[in-house]
Amino acid sequence: MTILDKYNEILASPQNIIQELWGDKNIFGEPIIYLAGSLAEGFGNDNSDIDIYCLINPEQWNQLVERKENDSRGLKIWEKNHLIHNIYVDGYRMDIEFWNIDYVNNIVCNLNKFDFNADQYTTRFSKEDLDFLHRIKFGKCISNKKLFDKLYMGINFSNLGFYQVITGSEYFGSYLEDIEGAMESEDFGTTYIIGKILLDISISNFLFSVQETNPSAKWLYRKLQRYEDNIQDYSISEVYWSYQKFDxxxxxxxxxxxxxxxxxxxxxxxxxxxxxxxxRGNEHVGQ
Structure with missing residues (x-):
């Protein structure tokens, strides 16, 4: 059975993996559990892992921490409001992320009320926050669908894309200054390297603006490919490939x-x- 077969098996019959995660599920109430990551988004392959997200109430958080401290399996990465547990289940690699639902509601609220017309953008999201918000966009719920749907429908994913445009544009301006400095100092190797970075940033910014919100640089080509399939606009990829070789x-x-x-x-x-x-409250332009 391939990893994709296992993923589809969990989607169809999630009871076993839920039992694996919780044991006596009543200890943690009714957590929201969903599949996410590259397989859910359609980018995965045979070497992908299965990403499982569990959103639990804060009153159960300490019980979760205690249980995981006594679980010797795999690698655990502890954060204040979420925990990542990398384990193998039935021989398949799984990344299981546990998030405090109060913290999730807080970042959703901050995203929804983000003021794009402010003189200064004081609200900032961490890399982990952005990754979480993007992944839930493609999430496939396997437990507590009613609460999952309520949470999902309350997220302004359009704001997510345009927040990424803002932060990406800050990087664009910074690297543009760097490349000009490298050219002036005749550091041509660095000029070339920064130029390639600048190309990736500019394409990412454009893709963010058309709601390709995956923040991972490794999926740039797949995001561009999906945009082209949807819009039939191949001009961006033509630019990208034209700058991959030179004397x-x-x-x-x-x-x-x-x-x-x-x-x-x-x-x-x-x-x-x-x-x-x-x-201005208008639709974005595709090209």
């Missing part, structure tokens, strides 16, 4: 990077146009 001479690096900066700026401007439309 490394000094003159060619300068020519390459100047053209790259122009292309990156154009792509990033599309993301900014979509952000402005969101700020």
């Amino acid at each position: 490394r001479s000094k003159d060619n690096i300068l020519k390459f990077v100047n053209a790259l900066i122009e292309s990156c700026t154009s792509i990033n401007n599309k993301a900014q146009e979509n952000l402005v439309k969101h700020q």
Whole structure:
């Protein structure tokens, strides 16, 4: 049985994995449990693991901590409001994340009320928060579907994409300054490396603006591919692949990077146009 077969088996008959997670389920009330990650999103492969999320009430949190402290299996990563437990179940690798539902409700509230027209953006989300918010977007509930649906329907996922545009644009501006400094100092190798980073950032910003919100850089191509399949716009990938090979001479690096900066700026401007439309309450532009 492949990992995808196991994933589909859990979706169809989740009772065994729920028993594995909780034992006596009544100890923890009725947690929200759902599958997420690359398999749920359609990006996974035979080497993927199965990501399981469990959202529990704060009054059960201490009981969870005590139980996991006495569980010698696998690797545990402890955070203040969530716990990651990496274990093998029936020979399959599983990443199980336990989150305090009060903390989840807090980050959802902050996302929903985020002010895109503020002079300064004081509300910030951690990398873990953004990953959680994206993953629940593709979550497949296996326990407590009524509460899962209520939580899901209350999340403004459009705000998630445009928040990522804002933070990505901050990185874009910073790397643009860095590449200009490298060019002025004739550090052409660094100029080239920063240029490639700038290309990834600009494409990511555009994809965030059209609601491809997966924050992981490793899935850039798959996000771009999905956008193309949906919109039939292949211009971004044509730009991306056109900058993957070149002659490394000094003159060619300068020519390459100047053209790259122009292309990156154009792509990033599309993301900014979509952000402005969101700020005004209008639909984003696809191209």
